[in-house]
Amino acid sequence: MINNLQDTIELNNGIEMPGIGLGVFQVENDATVEIVKNAIEVGYRSIDTAAIYGNEAGVGEGIKQALASTGLKREDLFITSKVWNAGLSYDETVIAYEESLQKLGLDYLDLYLIHWPGKNKYAESWRALEDLYTAGKIKAIGVCNFNISHLQDLINTASVVPVINQVEFHPRLQQVELRAFCKEHNIQLEAWAPLMQGGLLEDPTIAKIAEKYGKSNSQVILRWDIQNGVVTIPKTVSKERMVQNANIFDFSLTEEELQVVNAMNLEKRVGPDPAEFDFML
Numbered sequence: 001m002i003n004n005l006q007d008t009i010e011l012n013n014g015i016e017m018p019g020i021g022l023g024v025f026q027v028e029n030d031a032t033v034e035i036v037k038n039a040i041e042v043g044y045r046s047i048d049t050a051a052i053y054g055n056e057a058g059v060g061e062g063i064k065q066a067l068a069s070t071g072l073k074r075e076d077l078f079i080t081s082k083v084w085n086a087g088l089s090y091d092e093t094v095i096a097y098e099e100s101l102q103k104l105g106l107d108y109l110d111l112y113l114i115h116w117p118g119k120n121k122y123a124e125s126w127r128a129l130e131d132l133y134t135a136g137k138i139k140a141i142g143v144c145n146f147n148i149s150h151l152q153d154l155i156n157t158a159s160v161v162p163v164i165n166q167v168e169f170h171p172r173l174q175q176v177e178l179r180a181f182c183k184e185h186n187i188q189l190e191a192w193a194p195l196m197q198g199g200l201l202e203d204p205t206i207a208k209i210a211e212k213y214g215k216s217n218s219q220v221i222l223r224w225d226i227q228n229g230v231v232t233i234p235k236t237v238s239k240e241r242m243v244q245n246a247n248i249f250d251f252s253l254t255e256e257e258l259q260v261v262n263a264m265n266l267e268k269r270v271g272p273d274p275a276e277f278d279f280m281l
């Protein structure tokens with residue numbers, strides 16, 4: 001289990017990934033600059049963006065400014081982006097990767113993910129990711145929103161097993177079977193919408209635990225993530241809340257408290273269901 005904001009977990013290809021990162025979904029490009037700079041300055045080392053978020057340029061500028069202000073080096077950071085559904089052919093994926101690098105102003109990514117499986121679209125895209133990875137252009141490759149059937153299908157033909165499956169995961173959607181499958185295949189689960197996009201911040205069951213430790217609901221949920229070995233990437237635009245979300249290493253949930261949160265599971269989503277989601281923009 002990780003013990004501080006910069007602590008890492010080892011992925012199945014030996015690459016180290018911070019257990020906590022900052023997500024920047026639904027953040028305007030211009031605003032992203034300051035937010036990413038703040039995050040790195042307060043100690044975050046992992047940033048999660050995607051081509052479809054439209055803020056890769058802002059992330060890149062924030063990184064550039066943070067490297068200048070902190071003296072950190074590019075290799076101290078762990079940067080993730082994702083290829084969007086609209087272009088999952090082999091060639092489109094290679095071009096999308098180059099475009100993401102260009103917008104970010106980087107010459108490699110630590111992690112590149114297929115954003116959604118779509119319907120039978122991911123095989124070619126995965127082949128492109130494998131080639132980019134084998135050529136040394138990406139440190140690690142993975143997927144998002146893959147169900148067991150998608151993963152099984154991919155693994156059957158892939159030469160590289162995904163390092164990560166980034167899925168919606170929070171106390172109301174605990175993905176019990178998928179987590180077990182990922183564990184069995186040494187695929188790290190990463191939580192998107194760990195805070196249920198804000199939906200659990202007033203939840204009374206979590207608030208009761210939070211009160212005991214003098215913590216917020218957000219901190220209890222993120223602590224539950226790390227005690228479960230799940231990589232988590234809460235999004236916030238606020239520097240204060242970034243610090244708060246990372247201040248989860250001075251308390252520990254008891255076995256009983258973990259079970260109380262586990263019992264909240266309803267397998268309820270706030271985002272789309274990957275079994276049906278196939279839209280393009």
Ligand SMILES: NC(=O)c1ccc[n+]([C@@H]2O[C@H](COP(=O)([O-])OP(=O)(O)OC[C@H]3O[C@@H](n4cnc5c(N)ncnc54)[C@H](OP(=O)(O)O)[C@@H]3O)[C@@H](O)[C@H]2O)c1
Pocket residue numbers: 022023024025026048049115144145166167191192193194195196197198201216218219233234235236237238241242244245271
């Ligand atoms: N692969 C995928 O398909 C996929 C899909 C969705 C998201 N993601 C990734 O996962 C990341 C996280 O998910 P998410 O952004 O959807 O939702 P989230 O992290 O569960 O929730 C973000 C919400 O919680 C609020 N918040 C954060 N910390 C808080 C705190 N300490 N106190 C009170 N409110 C707090 C934020 O508001 P403020 O900003 O105002 O603080 C925001 O409204 C995304 O940013 C993105 O990088 C991936």
